[in-house]
Amino acid sequence: MNQIPNSLEARDVAFQLHSYTDARKHEEMGPLVIEKGEGIYVEDNSGKRYIEAMAGLWSVAVGFGEKRLVEAAARQMEKLPYYHTFAHRTHGPSVELAEKLVNMAPVPMSKAYFTNSGSEANDTAIKLIWYRSNAMGKPDKKKIISRVRGYHGVTIASASLTGLVNNHRSFDLPIANILHTSSPHYRTMKKDGETEVDFAKRCATELEDLILAEGPDTIAAFFGEPVIGAGGVVLPPEGYWEQIQPILKKYDILFVADEVICGFGRTGNMFGTETYNLQPDIMTLSKQLSSSYLPISALLVNEKVYGPVADESNKIGTFGHGYTASGHPVAAAVALENLKIIEERDLVGHVRDISPTFLKRLNSLQEHPLVIEARGIGLIGAVELAHESVKDTPGVLGGKVNASYLEKGLISRALGDTMAFCPPLIMSETQVNDMFDIAEAGINEVAKGL
Structure with missing residues (x-):
């Protein structure tokens, strides 16, 4: 058996097959290791904190670290x-x-x-x-x-x-x-x-x-x-x-x-x-x-x-x-x-209360030159991206924006060239604005590099 370095990243690459992942590419780049979570945030093993704008996989309604659960x-x-x-x-x-x-x-x-x-x-x-x-x-x-x-x-x-x-x-x-x-x-x-x-x-x-x-x-x-x-x-x-x-x-x-x-x-x-x-x-x-x-x-x-x-x-x-x-x-x-x-906690009522802010910020991204459509309801939405320079390589633009988001502390999900947003239901109005501030900055950064 080959000697495997003791880091989680190296052990992951050595032993785990991942869902929705290019396995060979994963061997080269390794995983993002998430260590803990609190509220709408998760933290990786280097101590960097992210807004989890996908609630994990569309699912952590009450946020991370809920002691009652x-x-x-x-x-x-x-x-x-x-x-x-x-x-x-x-x-x-x-x-x-x-x-x-x-x-x-x-x-x-x-x-x-x-x-x-x-x-x-x-x-x-x-x-x-x-x-x-x-x-x-x-x-x-x-x-x-x-x-x-x-x-x-x-x-x-x-x-x-x-x-x-x-x-x-x-x-x-x-x-x-x-x-x-x-x-x-x-x-x-x-x-x-x-x-x-x-x-x-x-x-x-x-x-x-x-x-x-x-x-x-x-x-x-x-x-x-x-x-x-x-x-x-x-x-x-x-x-x-x-x-x-x-x-x-x-x-x-x-x-x-x-x-x-x-x-x-x-x-x-x-x-x-x-x-x-x-x-x-x-x-x-x-x-x-x-x-x-x-x-x-x-x-x-x-x-x-x-x-x-x-x-x-x-x-x-x-x-x-x-x-x-x-x-x-x-x-x-x-x-x-x-x-x-x-x-x-009337989280359904809370979604109705903050949805107007969520949808206003989401729809405002449609004004961006890279965005061809913004769509959403409640506390779920997406922006679809397109640019002439990458029209023949679907998913490349979404990948670039996704990478920019990670660097800036936001976890979204690139569904091809569509960036999805589905945060925990507990998200506050201030946090909605924080999320979309990063989302807009990430798209701007990618646009400048095209």
Whole structure:
């Protein structure tokens, strides 16, 4: 075995494969090692502090270093560090969290099912949908539609739902029976002279045409994020969901609202489903559910979904699906305390209060020569960048701006040439301005070097 230097950076390069990373480039440049966090800030192992403008991965709602969550984990760890929910077993935290989530849901839901990530939640939703179709004597009703630029995870089935090329390339994805309809991004997909309302109608027509071409009796479900997150923070155009939902009802197609990023206050309501008046049959939840202090996710299903699944499990003798850590007691306890904090501190109201400042500063960046679009809602947004000198190398401009941000003490995320902003919900108005001061300075610095 080769001698490895004792630094964390060298050991990381020697032993760890990273997500969403060029592995060979990582061998050359090494990692940024984050040591600790407090509030909206994180600190690296050299002592440099950053505004975490992505809340980790869209997820640390209550900020870093929240002692109540640490204490909730410690209490539950001491009382019951682990138990499962297989074969008629349960425990207090999973029961309480299931009850809490079903009662919180903005539309009638029947049951909660716990998983460990947004990817697993969406993957399980697909299995439930297929199971239900078989239970109803409709074995051909298995195809599922999602959208170009949509993001639903990285497990085999959920990565197939994801409508991003780099999540499919070299993985032999998507799998069969996963279809994609139009991206709802108005600026890039509109036709000349087409209004947002007209564009939304065309998206709905293209969805209906796909359903008819495939055969309505073969389409089981449609997956959609209220606001597309990792696909570039794409907001639905005016009238979009009002056009899409009736088509799903017309052809008896289940609607899955992927609330993994939008849920628990991000859009200015507890759920994106409320912001856009959606009526989903299934909601998938994660990230801000526990502020990602521990891995946990959930599906909420309505009676239309649960009833046939329950009947089929009775016919077969079991619902043959589950994860070792489904409803993990420590993760569930932390999620319950996290939801208490969100409610007690009225963080959803706080998002509504500071959103005007967030959106004003975000939209002001659209005046910059490098910015071709600013878009956002609540406390999530993005600026898309472009410049003639790098038009043939997508992602280079985003990489340059991202590097400038890091040097100046700001962690964003470059989604190609789109810079995303999704800070902890606790961010103050002053901190919003601090964040965008750095964001503007970073874009200015890159612009001067082009």
